[in-house]
Amino acid sequence: MYELMNNFINFRSIRRLSYLMIKKFQEYLKKKYTSGLSSILLKLTLIFAILFSIPEISYSQKKPALSWAADAEGNAPFIFKDPTNMNNIGFEVDIAKAIADELFMEALFVQNQWDGLIPGLQIMNYDVAINGIEITPERLSEVNFSTPYYITHVQLVVLKGSKIRCLSDLFGKDVGCLKNSYAERVLLDTAERGPTAIRVKSYEGEVNAFQDMLNGRLDAALVDAPIALYYASWNPEFQLAGEGIGEMSYGVAIRKSDTLLLRNINNALASIGSKGKLKDILMRWNLWNQSMRKYLNDYSESNIPPSEFKKYLKSQGKAKTFSERMQGYYDSLSLFGRAALTTIQISVTSMIIAIILGLVIALIRIYSPPPFSKMATAYIELIRGTPLLIQLYFIYYVLPTTGIKFTPFLAAVIGLGLNYAAYEAENYRAGLFSVPKGQMEAAISLGMKRRQALRFIIIPQALRLVIPPITNDFISLLKDSSLVSVITMVELTKVYMQLSLVDYDFLGNGIIVALVYLLLGLPFVKMAKYAERRFSVDKKRVVQ
Numbered sequence: 001m002y003e004l005m006n007n008f009i010n011f012r013s014i015r016r017l018s019y020l021m022i023k024k025f026q027e028y029l030k031k032k033y034t035s036g037l038s039s040i041l042l043k044l045t046l047i048f049a050i051l052f053s054i055p056e057i058s059y060s061q062k063k064p065a066l067s068w069a070a071d072a073e074g075n076a077p078f079i080f081k082d083p084t085n086m087n088n089i090g091f092e093v094d095i096a097k098a099i100a101d102e103l104f105m106e107a108l109f110v111q112n113q114w115d116g117l118i119p120g121l122q123i124m125n126y127d128v129a130i131n132g133i134e135i136t137p138e139r140l141s142e143v144n145f146s147t148p149y150y151i152t153h154v155q156l157v158v159l160k161g162s163k164i165r166c167l168s169d170l171f172g173k174d175v176g177c178l179k180n181s182y183a184e185r186v187l188l189d190t191a192e193r194g195p196t197a198i199r200v201k202s203y204e205g206e207v208n209a210f211q212d213m214l215n216g217r218l219d220a221a222l223v224d225a226p227i228a229l230y231y232a233s234w235n236p237e238f239q240l241a242g243e244g245i246g247e248m249s250y251g252v253a254i255r256k257s258d259t260l261l262l263r264n265i266n267n268a269l270a271s272i273g274s275k276g277k278l279k280d281i282l283m284r285w286n287l288w289n290q291s292m293r294k295y296l297n298d299y300s301e302s303n304i305p306p307s308e309f310k311k312y313l314k315s316q317g318k319a320k321t322f323s324e325r326m327q328g329y330y331d332s333l334s335l336f337g338r339a340a341l342t343t344i345q346i347s348v349t350s351m352i353i354a355i356i357l358g359l360v361i362a363l364i365r366i367y368s369p370p371p372f373s374k375m376a377t378a379y380i381e382l383i384r385g386t387p388l389l390i391q392l393y394f395i396y397y398v399l400p401t402t403g404i405k406f407t408p409f410l411a412a413v414i415g416l417g418l419n420y421a422a423y424e425a426e427n428y429r430a431g432l433f434s435v436p437k438g439q440m441e442a443a444i445s446l447g448m449k450r451r452q453a454l455r456f457i458i459i460p461q462a463l464r465l466v467i468p469p470i471t472n473d474f475i476s477l478l479k480d481s482s483l484v485s486v487i488t489m490v491e492l493t494k495v496y497m498q499l500s501l502v503d504y505d506f507l508g509n510g511i512i513v514a515l516v517y518l519l520l521g522l523p524f525v526k527m528a529k530y531a532e533r534r535f536s537v538d539k540k541r542v543v544q
Contacts, residue, residue, distance in 0.1 A: 066105040068096045068252075069121065069488075070131035071114040072498045075207050076230040076312055077285045078132045081502045083315045083328070086335055091226075091285040091308075092130050095149055098277050099252070102268035112488045114204070115180060116397070118142055120488065121253055123400035125408075127261065129253040132224065134182050144258070145251035146265045149278065151291040153244035154183045155228035158220045159213055159237065166242045171196045173219040176209030178202070182248045183222040207231055207501065210238065224248075226287055234313055247291060284308045329508060332499050339495040340516050346412050346491065347478045347520075353417030354477070355470065358424025363454070365425065366432055376425070383422035389483050391415050396487040412484035420477050427469045431462035471528035475521050492516060 070079045072088055079090035088109060100107035110126040117129040121143060135145045158164045164173070167190045177183040179202035191198040201218065203209050209221040210231055223232075225244055232238035252269075254262045272278045273296050282288040283302050286309035293299050365376035383391070396411040406414060435458050443453035482493035496513040500506045 063104060063106040065108040066096075066100045066103060066128070067108040067110050067126040069110040069112040069117055069126040069129045071117070072111055073114070073205060073494075073501055075205060075227060075501060077226050077287065077308070081498055083502050086332060086499070086502075089308075091150075091281055091287060092132070094281045094284075095272075095278070096130050098272045098281065099265060099268045102271050103264055110488060111490050111494070113486045116486060116488075118253060119397045121255060123397060123405065124255070125488065127254075127258070128265065132226075132250055133253050134248045135251045136182070139253070142256075144254045144256055144262050146254065146262065147269055148249035148251050148295065149269055150250045150282070150287065151247060151295050152225045152250075152287075152289065153247050153291070154186060154222050155225045155244055156220055156222055156241040157210070157213075157228050157232045157238055158241045160239050162220070162239070162241070164220050164241050167245065170198050170220060172198075174199045174201060174217065176201045176203055176206075176212060176218045176221040178206050178223065179204060181224075182246065183224065186246060187222055205501075213238070225289075229286065230309075230312060234316070280304055325505070325508065328505075329512060332509070332512070335495050335499065336492065336512060336516055339490060339492045340520060342489065343478070343481050343491045344520055346409070346416065346481050346484060346489070347474070349413045350416035350420065350481075351474050351477055353413065354420035354424045354473070357417065357421035359428050359459075361421060361425040362428035362432060366429060367450070367454070380422045380425055383419055388415070388419050388480060389486065391419055392483060392487055408484075408488045411487050412481070412489050416477055416481065416484070420473055423473055424466075424470065427466045427473070428462060431466040432458060434465055435461045467528055471525060474524055478517065478521055 070092060072079055072081065077091050079088055079092050081087070082089045093109075096109075097107045112120045112125070112129075114131060117131055117133065118139065120126065121129050130149075133139070133145075135148065139145070156164070156166070164170065167186070170187070170190065175187055175198055177187055177200065184200065184202055187198055187200045191200065201209070201212075203212075206221065206223040206227045209218060209223070212218045213221060214237060220241070222245070228240055233240060252265050254265065269278070276298075279288060279292075279296065279298060279302065282292060283304040284307050286306035288302075361376050361379065365373050365380070367373075368376070392411065392415040395406065395415045396408070399405065439457055439461075440450075440453050443457050444450065448456075481491055485491060485494035492513050496509050500509045
């Protein structure tokens with residue numbers, strides 16, 4: 001309790017000191033920038049600087065952290081949300097903790113998109129990646145892998161009553177699988193040898209393929225055996241077709257340079273294997289199979305029940321009452337609240353950057369000599385002509401290879417800010433052009449310099465005109481912030497997907513997240529309407 005109070009006091013002291021420093025800075029700037037609109041923008045900037053720019057206090061840990069990355073949308077039994085308390089659970093969560101315990105370390109989970117786990121590992125965002133990553137020659141050329149912690153196969157899943165029994169029955173059919181997986185390679189290799197094509201459809205998650213089968217878009221799905229066990233084996237609408245196909249191994253992905261960590265993790269895996277801890281984990285999740293018996297040379301009987309598997313089946317097979325569903329929504333509000341705070345932090349900070357940088361770019365484009373104006377024009381066209389998602393990938397994954405590395409939050413803010421700055425620059429350009437040229441000429445004829453005319457005459461009038469489009473752009477940016485989940489940020493849309501995959505309640509959770517987005521945007525719409533009334537020239541009262 002003493003440590004918590006001390007940390008709280010330190011946090012309040014740091015925030016108070018930061019506030020006083022920013023207040024002094026505000027008083028200094030007020031002496032130079034006195035226009036009403038500039039003052040409003042300045043106050044907003046300072047407020048958000050106080051709220052969002054103070055770094056989080058890092059508390060010392062008793063044990064060193066072993067940061068491991070996975071995608072919490074990885075589905076059961078790998079890693080998923082516990083329906084009862086919304087914590088991350090899964091057999092890989094247990095294995096990561098067992099490895100960390102053997103190394104006398106604390107397992108620290110890092111959320112990352114599944115297809116970005118290896119790139120994120122290479123730019124040192126975390127120590128290891130554990131998320132059903134198959135050991136393949138292609139991946140071995142990029143990263144090292146530990147000895148396998150689980151060996152399994154792929155399983156063909158079809159609708160109940162289907163005549164499909166094996167791979168040869170798939171020719172001419174639509175078949176779903178996980179993108180960049182062993183199942184996808186099996187299907188593509190089979191298609192090359194067949195008389196007719198197999199129409200392979202790749203998904204971000206195998207569970208989506210099951211839903212498409214129910215919707216009549218797929219004839220079958222080839223998935224990892226654990227996924228088939230947890231999502232299809234008990235479901236009366238599906239059936240497992242034939243025996244398991246092939247064999248694949250999951251390993252802990254580690255950077256090529258971390259040879260000592262690789263050795264330590266291999267030793268930890270050997271230790272939990274010899275002590276029976278690995279078998280216990282797999283037994284509880286009903287994943288102990290013949291391949292693991294052979295791999296660990298353990299054919300002994302065990303009395304450990306598949307408790308986690310039974311718990312999962314109970315949560316899936318039971319139809320929730322209205323009160324239970326409402327209670328589930330209530331329990332998830334804290335997750336939505338934290339995600340909403342992240343979303344608003346990213347959106348507001350990015351928009352401040354976009355507003356300020358957009359004005360600078362617009363002024364350079366209109367009033368600077370040709371070399372600089374052309375550069376500004378090229379920036380606007382380049383940013384507006386390329387997808388925001390690609391820009392985020394470039395900032396987060398490509399720049400670190402050149403020595404420029406940002407935290408996920410900074411990468412998200414910079415990516416969104418730079419992107420929307422191009423759009424704001426065009427808004428400003430339209431506003432500046434709407435001010436009659438005669439006003440600049442009149443100001444210069446009265447002895448004002450061009451810089452003074454822009455500052456006191458042209459820009460204030462232009463800013464009044466661009467308030468409505470800036471507001472619209474902020475609402476768009478608020479929604480586009482959902483894209484930052486690809487660079488490990490857990491915001492509203494990511495939390496929505498994680499919670500919806502627990503019990504497939506996309507409707508209820510979707511209504512909640514839509515309302516949260518609406519509530520986040522409404523205050524800024526009100527602020528914009530106030531600013532329009534406050535700074536509208538034709539609505540100002542003329543004092544006699």
